Amino acid sequence: MGEGPDPGQAEEIIGRLLELFRRMQANFEETTAGLGLTVAEGQALHQLDTPVPMRSMAESLWCDASYVTVLADRLEARGLIMRVPDPDDRRVRRLALTEAGRALRDELIATVHATTPALAGLDAAQRAGLLELLKVLATDRDAPR
Amino acid sequence: MGEGPDPGQAEEIIGRLLELFRRMQANFEETTAGLGLTVAEGQALHQLDTPVPMRSMAESLWCDASYVTVLADRLEARGLIMRVPDPDDRRVRRLALTEAGRALRDELIATVHATTPALAGLDAAQRAGLLELLKVLATDRDAPR
DNA sequence: TATTGTTATACTCTATAACTATA
């Protein structure tokens, strides 16, 4: 009789993850709100180190493409991003930071780094271990609806 | 001159955590939808191992009391819970599972355990490592608004 | 024919404010 997966362990992991994410969400919401952004706008900005096709953004955010249009409209209206054409495929539009957008992104990331509960209590080795786990979890991804 | 924390690594960790969070939310949404529940209804059901005053439920879910009324109305209409009076304080109503509600809660929990992205791709050793990290991260918590 | 992005629309979640009943 081999031992199956430990249900008690799984339940504890899920419970702790849900609590951690609740804390992260609250923290991130507070940070973005302080910068005049919604959570989704903040996440989009975080993705934009380099220009990103809108379709890719939808996959990163696990949301519908039409919602990326909404987010892009708002960020563009505030002068934080621009829609730039893709040289290879004329259907594609990439989202790219403006100067102001870059500055706000830097501020966002600095604040998140300083306050996010998922990093505060970890030393270098633990951070490396966490990153390894997150890479494993990123592999088997279904497509967002 | 000691090396400070690695900003690039921290940025990657945060990005992956944010994405994982979105995926877990999407997965939980799919699971609850398959049972005819919204996310909040599923969370409420998860809380109801034993009867809970509506005010306490609002604190657990980090939401306004008026929304608990909405949730309770829907769950009660489906025969999953009942409002039971509190013997000590006639203002208080406790939410308690019915037989059907208990069955659905069991099914919900089993499905979440089987499908949540934070567990699906990990072997036993990785789960143990994740749990260790989560324990480190479980530090001081703020109270909900 | 399939895919990227947009528009218009509608639905769902959730909070705020005013109210009743009880403490």
Place this chain on the structure above:
DNA sequence: TATAGTTATAGAGTATAACAATA
């Protein structure tokens, strides 16, 4: 006066469907 719960309402987030342009 303060607290538990309810009602009505409004705002924000997000998806769906139909569409245009391009592949």
